[in-house]
Amino acid sequence: MTDDTLTIRQMCTAFDVTPRTLRFYESKELLFPVRVGQKRLFTRRDRARLKLILRGKRFGFSLEEIRQLLDLYDKGDQQFTQISRAIDVASERLVDMEKQREELDAAIADLREQMTWGTRMIASLRTTKNAAE
Secondary structure, three states, X not given: OOXXXXXXXXXXXXXXOXXXXXXXXXXXXXXXXXXXXXXXXXXXXXXXXXXXXXXXXXXXXXXXXXXXXXXHHHHOOOOHHHHHHHHHHXXXXXXXXXXXXXXXXXXXXXXXXXXXXXXXXHHHHHHHHHHHO
């Protein structure tokens, strides 16, 4: 092991992920650790890729979208294609997220109205109940 590589345990600690997550990303050909016997050693490139994977997942990108974006890194055009495509995918995702936020805001407003109505009904029923006693 060198200073340029991390073990699976070190990767898990550094990125707050599980070994299962790292093995899953490896099986999906998103990460390519060096194998030394049973040991996996993650390079700087793997760490950079994992950082992008986790960011992409946080933004709601599919693993296939992430894989395609990562694969564009080696295109040889100084990342022009990769960055351009990332902006396209991000723009689409942003539209979806903003729509979801609008729907969530509407649902929250509706729930608040229902709770206000329910609170008024309870108060009214208590008043009626107390008047009858």
